[in-house]
Amino acid sequence: MEARGVWRLALPLGIAQLLFFAAPLLLLAGTSFSTDENLTQTSLRAWREVVGDTFHIQSAINTLRLGALAVCATALLAVPLALLHLAAGPVLRRIILIAAVLPLLTSVVVRTFSWIVILGREGVINTTLMGLGLTSAPIALLQTEHGLVLALTQIEMPLMLLPLIAAMARIDPALLDASASLGGSLFRTLRRVVLPLALPGLLAGATLVFASATTAFISQGVIGGGRLNYLPALVWQNAMVVFDWPLAAAMALTLMASVLMVAGLLSLLGRGARHA
């Protein structure tokens, strides 16, 4: 386990990804620069259609924006819950851990139904609000961006919580006590002791949530509806209904490149923070 030659440990994953991911990806890239999926003739048509069409550009922006909103919303809720986990006793810790993974256990299929139940015009939220007299008419939640972000917050929160909790597990409780006994305020303890150590977890979570929310094709379609346009649905449509594989490939690669850029940025931030 010396630092020299440590790269060899990454080799198996690297080779597997070359074989099973990079090679198909290359084929996809080839398709995007071609007139059809048999790569008979090169053409820039698909890329021109992606880049030269404001509708597609707007859809790409919508998708990235959705990812950013999902990251903010999940972080806003997951960080406090992870802090509670850190401070909690064994029973509450177990409850939090179980709650943290619950969303992953309900199949994406039935999840769509439960969000219709919650966000719908006659749904749980609207019934509650109207019962409390907070609103007289049902407010639109289903098929809106807010509704979709809320649903994604639930669906993606485990991806934020699990790395956060794992990262915070390394915080020595003695450190917290020491900070408190030295008269540090809660705010100071969090900022100086907890957050720096939790940061790798937070950034890992942000990457996972961002990537997952931007490609969550079924949730985007069913909860977001047809009035909101995101790239994954357009990829599906072009690949499966219109059979324009070059265009579908170009869109998929556009999405991938833009999300990777964000992920790369987050990873740089993480390294900067770690080695500061």
Add this chain to the structure above:
Amino acid sequence: MHRFSGGDKALALLIMALAALALLVLVGPVLVVLITSFTTSQALRFPPPGLTLRWYQELFDPVRSAQIHRAAGNSLLVATLTAIAATALATGAALAIARSRAGWARFAEGAFMAPLVLPGIAFGLAALMFFSWLHLPPSLWLLVAGHAMIAGPFALRTIGASAAGLDPALLESSAALGASPWRTFRRVVLPLIMPGVAAGAFLAFVSSLDNVPVSLFLSSAQTDMLPIRLWGMMETALDVRVAAASGVLVAVAFTLLLVMDRAVGLVRRMSA
């Protein structure tokens, strides 16, 4: 938050409130599914007009739900193999990345995330095109390979977050004491990153179990997958067994989690 005694009360309250909201958001939709799974109505409906265990009985009926059982068996098998493969590959990569400051590590960290950000439908399509081009017919192994590509980044990111905090001095002293790399890994590294590895394996497992787009292309009649079957049952008939299937999964995972929790706790105690 007893450990933060003397701290800022308002901040503590805000944290508690947000944490409570987080719990509500996490659990609420799952409760809806669980409650729905006990409905007396013939189709998915909330709130249910009455409660019954009938849909669980139907789900476990070996004749009427035979196809679901077969698909569930396939999905569990693929998810298990995927979790094993993804976790093993990702643990190695995560350790390598965490221990290196070289440029390649930064590049690899980004590159390894790529499968996560390609829309699943595009990857599934491309993978099938590629395998067909190699004249490889759809098989369980290709399906696992495809799932492992998607699950790998989940495992890598989660294990990486744990590995990032490893103290190099600890590993060097273990090596200096004459421990083989494998022994150092098993005795020193693994216990330290175990929470991350367990979380990574779990994420890999569930991401495979719930995968629709890759299975759509790489599965065959012999490797019929559960989420695709559930999708059809839901779409055409609002079949309540779809909710009951989630109920079963929650119960199983609940048990598994308690067992895993014990195991991780055990490992931690042993390392102490």
Add this chain to the structure above:
Amino acid sequence: MTEFNRRSLLAGMGAAALPLAAQAQTAMTAAVYPGGWDEALANVLAPALRARHNVSVAFDPLFAVDQIAKARAARGTPPFDVFVLDPGPRVSGIDFSLFESFDPTRLPSRGVLPDGYADAQGAAVAAQVVGIAYNPTKVPKPTGWRDLFQPQFASKLGLTGFGTTFGTISLIEMAKALGGSEANMDPLFTELRRIKPSVAAVAQPAAMPGLFQQGQIDLMYTNTYTVTLLRSRGVPIAFAVPETGAAAFVTTMHIAKGSRNIAAAYQYIDSMISTPVQTALAAAPYFFVPVNKDVTPGEDVPMRSISEINRFVTHDWSVINPLRAGWISRFNREMAG
């Protein structure tokens, strides 16, 4: 590390061999729509095929568009022996030459089909009748496609686009009712733009039953099959035949090019159209619309025999398919925001 890898992979390999065990008899593979079709064909057709021809069939549950995409991506090594398709994907399959040429004389039961239902491409195995589905406890029965654009109906309406066969022909029928045609969809898009802010949902077809059951929408366009199936499960839903007539089309089966089970594939399709199978499929809980002239359709189907299908509105998909990409793109844009 490597030792760890090898051991865990080997352990997995042993466990993996089980579900791939080979089957006896002649074995073939057929694509089938997931859900109701899958269940019906597995319970009715598969036993009949085994009894009559000693052929066992494994089903690959795939929607029509997925079948085409999968077969195309597989380039000549078909992932299944038989397709089941609606007219839109059928025409795509013909365009991409995914089918073996079909010889209707190899179907001993072909006499039960109306003329033209088995051709050089494949054979019809079920019909679909498309119209308006509404919740009779919430909204009055709509009289036709134009009603959907009235405020009291539009605010309860769930719209789907041109992604499915039933969605496409419903939207075409709306365009016609509004004074347009396949060649001129402008009147439809003008009206859609007008009602867009008030419609209850613009959603994927898969979401429609759930939206309907939970009261988000009370009107949608769909086929009689879905209406009967949902009503049999207690959902308050009824089928309205539009005044301009319900639209009908047939679902067809085709043999995949390169199939190595051609004889079994013919036996499979022949069993599918046979009177006992069609009778069982037309009854509860499956509710298929039979194409067999000797079988009476269920009560929701506004015809007493497939021979009456000429009274229904039908569409020429070789005209529609080339236009469809443009409509899909336009629908996306018009509905955005």
